[in-house]
Amino acid sequence: MSLEKTFIDFFTDHGHVPTTGSSLITRPGDPVLFTTSGMHPLTPYLEGEPHPMGRRLTGVQRCLRTTDLDEVGDRTHLTVFEMLGSWSLGDYGSEQTLRWGYELLTEGYGIDPGQLYVTVFGGDNQVELDQESLRTWQSLGVPIELTTDDNWWSNGPTGPCGPDSEIFLWTGKGMPTGTPTTDDRWVEVWNHVMMRYRRFEDGSLEPLQQRNIDTGLGLERLTMLLEGKDSVYETSLFEPWMRIVPSLWELDLESQRIVIDHLRSSMVIVGDGVHPSNTGRGYVLRRLIRRVLTLLWRVDDTGTLSDLPMELYRHTLEHFHQGELLTLVRRILIDEEIRFNNLLDRGRRIISHERFQKTLDQSDFDYLHETHGLPRDLVQSLLP
Secondary structure, three states: OOHHHHHHHHHHHOOOEEOOOOOOEOOOOOOOOEOOOOOHHHHHHHOOOOOOOOOEEEEEEEEEOOOOHHHOOOOOOOOEEEEEEEEEEOOOOHHHHHHHHHHHHHHHOOOOHHHEEEEEEOOOOOOOOOHHHHHHHHHHOOOEEEEOHHHEEEOOOOEEEEEEEEEEEEOOOOOOOOOOOOOOOEEEEEEEEEEEEEEOOOOOEEEEEEEEEEEEEEHHHHHHHHHOOOOHHHOHHHHHHHHHHHHHOOOOHHHHHHHHHHHHHHHHHHHOOOOOOOOHHHHHHHHHHHHHHHHHHHHOOOOOHHHOOHHHHHHHHHHOOOHHHHHHHHHHHHHHHHHHHHHHHHHHHHHOOHHHOOOOOHHHHHHHHHHHOOOHHHHHHHOO
């Protein structure tokens, strides 16, 4: 049984209704370009609007975070990822969600309870210590660390927020040592947020109309931990990518991971209906594709996205339930490569003009961008 099915079946058995729809595209009127978390599509319901499917929900939500782009290439960060989630919309509280979390991890996924550590919100000058979560974990015999900033969750500077309790799994050798904030071999696996407040622009808080629970369990990270791998890229979720890409292009490990992440993410973004452009969602997609090509052409100027076998498109798009779009997605990625290549050729010709045979200042960059459509980062990559 897949990890996703184990998760959904567990919460379905406990009265949760699986949600439908997992697109990266946010609802109309949302100022955020892409869905960034499992709770993102549920914001109106967390604020009190009745959900048509009830007060207990569960689901798998694909997410995209541009804030983590600089960290892509390490062991765990991805641009597009999947979040397993469970939600209580004014129904049960923190004791229930934490007990279910413990049960699913230890009995459903077979994790040794001795390999777990949790953190709990320790209180600050606005909100007191989360006593209910503390008592629950004490009764389950799991070691606890109290923190403040690390155990407060919000989806932005304003809006729904609240204390959370994070569950960590030991990934080191031998007996666990230290705590989650003192030893990075403790890796966060599941966050349970007690969504109880709304924060305003002045930093003040008010209680939400209903007390909610929002949990998020990253599928790729869970897979890494359960398979005992050192990175998400070594898991079964990335098997064909890690088998094929190193044989296509000679990239160092970090570049290899960035290329794999960005290509996989680009496929999913196109699969959700986004095309490359100079604004909005399309610009995020364009940046991902062009970063791949820049890394690739540094080591092999003959490398091309046409080298990618259909197996990689098929593996990715079928996993994200977009399999019917295989040909379209491939064509859009290759068309964008041709467009970028043409832009580079034009950029080289323009920059070779005697006017630019000096150290460029801001007016030069502005002129090249506004007149010729050459963004600063591209110009800098073309300079000797």
